[in-house]
Amino acid sequence: MKKLLLISIVLGVSTFTLYSQHKTIKGRVIDESMETCPCVSIVINDTVKVGETNVDGFLQVKIPDSVKIITFLYIGFEPKTIELVGQCDEVEVIMMSDVIYDFMTLKKINRLRKKRFNELPTIHKEAFLKGIFKTEKACYKQEFIPY
Numbered sequence: 001m002k003k004l005l006l007i008s009i010v011l012g013v014s015t016f017t018l019y020s021q022h023k024t025i026k027g028r029v030i031d032e033s034m035e036t037c038p039c040v041s042i043v044i045n046d047t048v049k050v051g052e053t054n055v056d057g058f059l060q061v062k063i064p065d066s067v068k069i070i071t072f073l074y075i076g077f078e079p080k081t082i083e084l085v086g087q088c089d090e091v092e093v094i095m096m097s098d099v100i101y102d103f104m105t106l107k108k109i110n111r112l113r114k115k116r117f118n119e120l121p122t123i124h125k126e127a128f129l130k131g132i133f134k135t136e137k138a139c140y141k142q143e144f145i146p147y
Helices: 002-019 106-118 120-129
Strands: 022-031 041-044 048-052 058-064 069-073 080-084 090-095 140-142
Touching (some): 041 058
Antiparallel strands (some): 041 048, 041 069
């Protein structure tokens, strides 16, 4: 009876560890002018801070395998939410500065923000050509979120 109980506990614990697998996400965060962004907070599930970038903008965090949405928060910049696709474990993120638009309609503000957002893939490619990023194209999805 004691052996059966011991075997049950061992199997239960090993099964629990199988379901709580983590993956390591590495990468770099820069701004639109290709300057590094130090101390960018990396958040999952909208509230859980899992890490931050170092002085050179590099990051390395462990997240659960089930997490696909990561948010990057930095003072003076718009929050950046990305969705990991497939086996994406190297993220290279470009933060958009938070611009104050005075005396403009919300529609015009979103149009200007969307224009800047659409330039991000070009900036990513330029960063790759300059050796700042390792990949030519981002391995994650990002969506424009209007105000």
